[in-house]
Amino acid sequence: MSEPVLRVENLRKSFGGLVAVDGASFEIEEGSIVGLIGPNGAGKSTTFNLITGFYEADGGTVEFRGEDIVDNSPEERAQRGMVRTFQITRELTGMKVAQNMRLGGQDHDGEKVVHALAGTAADREREIGSKAKTVLKQLELWELRDEYAGNLSGGQRKLLELGRALMANPDVLLLDEPMAGVNPSLTDEIIEMIDELCEQGITFLIVEHDVDMIMDISDKVIGMHQGQVLVSGPPSWVQKDEDLLEAYFGG
Numbered sequence: 001m002s003e004p005v006l007r008v009e010n011l012r013k014s015f016g017g018l019v020a021v022d023g024a025s026f027e028i029e030e031g032s033i034v035g036l037i038g039p040n041g042a043g044k045s046t047t048f049n050l051i052t053g054f055y056e057a058d059g060g061t062v063e064f065r066g067e068d069i070v071d072n073s074p075e076e077r078a079q080r081g082m083v084r085t086f087q088i089t090r091e092l093t094g095m096k097v098a099q100n101m102r103l104g105g106q107d108h109d110g111e112k113v114v115h116a117l118a119g120t121a122a123d124r125e126r127e128i129g130s131k132a133k134t135v136l137k138q139l140e141l142w143e144l145r146d147e148y149a150g151n152l153s154g155g156q157r158k159l160l161e162l163g164r165a166l167m168a169n170p171d172v173l174l175l176d177e178p179m180a181g182v183n184p185s186l187t188d189e190i191i192e193m194i195d196e197l198c199e200q201g202i203t204f205l206i207v208e209h210d211v212d213m214i215m216d217i218s219d220k221v222i223g224m225h226q227g228q229v230l231v232s233g234p235p236s237w238v239q240k241d242e243d244l245l246e247a248y249f250g251g
């Protein structure tokens, strides 16, 4: 762990009169896993969308490797190496796993891999196919490559979402609720996968409702409440924070 790869400062976003993110500041160190937690409505997803560029900030900065990217589009941010997962949409459930992966290497969150490759269209196709195979094997989805995405379990679908994002060769991977709808028997597998990918050099920001999972996996935990960062630090430390516990379980 070293330099912050991502630095958020005084980030603000309102919807009408409602202040969803109210001056949030935090840093994400390169090579770490950072968990973002907080009660419903705390502003986690809005923060996530501001960082990835899907919402326009009312104020504040988002720095990626020291450069302010707050005016960059989501595509530009993805090309810089900041990639998020997307839900497997209805359209994608009708396609096979392998096809989903190929598209992950081609659509907006996959532009980086496509641009990085030289050669003819056939060369690129081959490269994408070989990358997809490597990723599917790592995620233990290779055997399911000819299955329709719609036939996968909740957990397998989450792994496929992860796989599609990995096709873009991310430096920083942002996950919004990777455990939602996942059978408890598969959560350990997803945690192991995230750990393994982190060891390969990917930095993670994970928004998650499952506090136990976040405490287990994160190097740093950021606790939000009412649009503000209430606490930020190592899990053991955050776990003892009374304000955050109050925000979660208090009135």
Ligand code: ADP
Pocket (backbone or CB within 6 Å): 015, 018, 019, 020, 038, 039, 040, 041, 042, 043, 044, 045, 046, 047
């Ligand atoms: P969390 O992910 O922590 O549950 P959100 O970031 O989704 O919280 O929401 C924070 C607040 O902003 C909530 O009060 C929510 O209702 C509101 N909000 C989020 N997105 C929108 C939107 N697109 N339009 C209006 N209000 C929104």
Ligand code: MG
Pocket (backbone or CB within 6 Å): 044, 045, 046
């Ligand atoms: Mg949310």
